[in-house]
Amino acid sequence: MGFFDFLNEEPNQKEIPKKVRGDIDTEFAEENAHLDLRQEELDIHKNRVETGEVVLHKDIVEEEQIVNVPVSHDQVVIERKVIDREPTTEPITDEETVHIPVTAETIDVDKHTVVTGEISAHKRSVQETEQVRDVLHKEVADVETHGNADIIKED
Template sequence: MGFFDLFDENEENRKKVREVDRVADTEFATDEAHLDLREEELDIHKNRVETGDVVLHKDIIEEEQVVNVPVSHDQVVIERRAVDRQPTTEPITDEETVHIPVTAETVEVGKHTVVTGEISAHKRSVEETQQVRDVLHKEVADVETQGTADVISED
């Protein structure tokens, strides 16, 4: 019987094809029969891989700072006044000297180091969901009856 005979409208031909097909792959049982049904399941394994790293380090930058510091210094003010020319008993000499110390504030700049903050780092584990898709195969039972076979299904 050929392939195109399957499409024949003749009912008798179709029955013969079904019977021939069943005989080729069917085990005949006397009182009991057993058929295992199988299905696929996913086996999912997770692996930890290195994806990068973080490095903490310090850089030194230079920043010029301008500070206005008020300083003082002495000024000697020479004032001349006219007097009414009174007579004196002291002779004229070049030994009379007045010493006036003059001072000024100077600015000295020094530096010292202070701690202004700190940086720390730590790792934490974050969970997320990743969707996995695959096609699984499953065997299901298909019960066909012919003629007047009385079948009771107990599930």
């Protein structure tokens, strides 16, 4: 006599609902019966998403610079002396000319470019820990006994 055979002997037999396991419908278990117990587990996937960006670029600013540069130029000093009427043998002519070149320093300004610094950027990965919380569902077995049923649990 099997475990569930005593159910057939009751005069007011209750209808037992069908349980579905896989493709098999069972109303009554023979000698052995079992239930599959299931539980949920977290599937965690990480995705890399763009959260911002850093842009490096150069701007041109103007800065006026004032530099004092010493320069020189020639001055012609005209001096007159009074001579006490000395006699000369030279005739008076209009062809006598003296040329005195006059010079001055001028300033030419050119520009040239020099490197004064460098800026660089690189990325690095920083490891952090985030906590994930979710409610998981789990099937647990509930064994009910009715009447005088002798049950031995083996784990």
